[in-house]
Amino acid sequence: MAIDQSPIVVVDHLSTTFRTPRGPLKAVNDVSLTLERGSSLGIVGESGSGKTVLSRSIIGLLPTQNVTQTGTATINGSEIIGTRHKDLLKIWGSEVAMVFQDPMTALTPTRRVGQQIAESLRINLKLSRKDANLRAIELLRQVGIPSPERRARAYPNQLSGGMRQRVMIAIAIACGPEFLVADEPTTGLDVTVQAQVLDLITELRAKSNLTMILVTHDLGVVATRTDNVAVMYAGRIVEQAPTASLFARVAMPYTKGLLDSTPRIDAPSHTRLSSIEGRPPDLVNPPEGCAFAPRCTYATDECRTVRPELVRSTLDANHLFACHHPLNGHQASSSLTENK
Numbered sequence: 001m002a003i004d005q006s007p008i009v010v011v012d013h014l015s016t017t018f019r020t021p022r023g024p025l026k027a028v029n030d031v032s033l034t035l036e037r038g039s040s041l042g043i044v045g046e047s048g049s050g051k052t053v054l055s056r057s058i059i060g061l062l063p064t065q066n067v068t069q070t071g072t073a074t075i076n077g078s079e080i081i082g083t084r085h086k087d088l089l090k091i092w093g094s095e096v097a098m099v100f101q102d103p104m105t106a107l108t109p110t111r112r113v114g115q116q117i118a119e120s121l122r123i124n125l126k127l128s129r130k131d132a133n134l135r136a137i138e139l140l141r142q143v144g145i146p147s148p149e150r151r152a153r154a155y156p157n158q159l160s161g162g163m164r165q166r167v168m169i170a171i172a173i174a175c176g177p178e179f180l181v182a183d184e185p186t187t188g189l190d191v192t193v194q195a196q197v198l199d200l201i202t203e204l205r206a207k208s209n210l211t212m213i214l215v216t217h218d219l220g221v222v223a224t225r226t227d228n229v230a231v232m233y234a235g236r237i238v239e240q241a242p243t244a245s246l247f248a249r250v251a252m253p254y255t256k257g258l259l260d261s262t263p264r265i266d267a268p269s270h271t272r273l274s275s276i277e278g279r280p281p282d283l284v285n286p287p288e289g290c291a292f293a294p295r296c297t298y299a300t301d302e303c304r305t306v307r308p309e310l311v312r313s314t315l316d317a318n319h320l321f322a323c324h325h326p327l328n329g330h331q332a333s334s335s336l337t338e339n340k
Helices: 051-059 113-124 129-142 161-173 191-208 243-248 253-260 301-305
Strands: 009-020 023-035 040-044 067-075 096-099 179-183 211-216 228-233 236-242 311-313 332-335
Touching: 009 051, 023 051, 023 067, 023 236, 040 051, 051 067, 051 096, 051 179, 051 211, 096 161, 113 129, 113 161, 129 161, 161 191, 179 191, 191 211, 228 243, 228 253, 236 243, 236 253
Parallel strands: 040 211, 040 228, 096 179, 179 211
Antiparallel strands: 009 023, 009 067, 228 236, 311 332
16 A cells, blocks of 8 residues: 655645734744654744744644635645535544644533543444443553543543643544644743643654644744744744754744753853843734844844745754844845746
């Protein structure tokens, strides 16, 4: 039997715009990317950079009102943009799943966690109530929850934050999806539990050959858990590269700012944390040139008037950046359109 070598996710010139009282807000602006089967992509950026909207746009999990989308996003060859909700229901859970940022709001507070896991099994896999409940207990055991029979009868508020997130992971993997989106899966958890949850996702991905998007604001989280990294700012991808390449030789000043803002365990006690001065731009009235120019120490008049396009680096054709004055010896070899 031939193995399918085609990419599982293909996004082409995707834009997502929200209609607001102040005018249109383009939260995702002309994004293109491809995910090969079994690969993992970290999407990184500050709050408001568009990373969550991008991930939800790709899987069709956005409101239907006051939202306009252009471009395409396909999963296993099926177009997501513009697809009706009832048709998307056929792939949610069975082909694509999502681990949400806040399990306390994502889980239904009035239903036992075992019932919530079993529901997707009964809908997508057509299991009987008994078989679904038994499978739910097994999934709780698989994600490392102790005494799964007892925990399956618990309500979400009776579990710790780490356990609730493990329940969300159990729901996500219940029907054997090929593509998983983890949206800030460790928000609000202490450092030890964060590591446990991330290790669990990594282990499950390796066992099932899952394709994954990991959304986070922390570059340190993606350093050892993703194959590639896409850095977003003001709705655009401003740098994208294999993880090792990005950390070895950053091209974009914004990415450097994110790296410098990461706490270091080898720094002396009480060392002041670095930060990126200023604030993200107003996406209803974005700046004319590079969106990062008002906060960038390398900005010139060209940066403030001409928007840089995403280009390939002369050092690595897989390292893309959108900057007039890239760092660490990077230079533009060609635009992406020239390589098509």
